[in-house]
Amino acid sequence: MTEKTKKVQQYKKEALGATKELLSSYNDLIFSDFRGLNVEQITDLRSKLHENNAYYKVIKNSYLRRAAREMGMPDLSEIFIGPTAVTLVNDDPGPAAKVLYGFTRDTTLKIKGALVEGKVFSKSEVEMLSKLPSHDQLYARLMATINAPLTNLMYVMNGVVLKLVRTLQAVADSKEN
Secondary structure (H helix, E strand, C coil): CCCCCCCCCHHHHHHHHHHHHHHHCCCEEEEEECCCCCHHHHHHHHHHHHHCCEEEEECCHHHHHHHHHHCCCCCCCCCCCCCCEEEEECCCHHHHHHHHHHHHHHCCCEEEEEEECCEEECHHHHHHHHHCCCHHHHHHHHHHHHHHHHHHHHHHHHHHHHHHHHHHHHHHHHHHC
C-alpha cells in the first residue's frame, strides 16, 4: 500500500508564513469576536486602535492555531473558536484594551482573551488590564510624587518671604500715618 500524503497549497504556506511573521513582530495580542460589527464600526475601531499604536487584523483560526503552535506559544485553542480578530500591540497593551472594552459597551464586539508577555489572559483579566493606568500615567504620578516635596518647600519658603514683605509694607504704612 502507498501512503497518502497531503499536498499543502503554496498560498496556504505563504499565508501561514505571513501570519507567523506578523505575530512575531508584536509583543502582545488581544483576541476578540467581531461578529455583528459593520464596516463603519470596524474602521472606527481600527482608527482608535491605531492612535494607541495597535493594529486590528482578522486572521483565519486555522492559520492562528498553526502559527501559535509552530512559534511555541501557549495553548490558545479555546480562544480560536468562532470568528477571531487579533489586536496586535507593541507598546503598552492597556490603552488598546481600554479601546476594545469601550467598543464592547456600544457594539457587539466581544473580548475572547489575550496573550500578554507570553502569558494567556482570560476575558476578565483583559478587563482588569484595561482599567490599569498606562505607562505614561504611571510615570506622571511618579514624577509628581518625586516633585511634591520640592514644590512644597518652594511654597513654604515663598510664604516666609511674602510674610516679610507684607510686614514691612504694614510698618511702612503705619509710619506714613
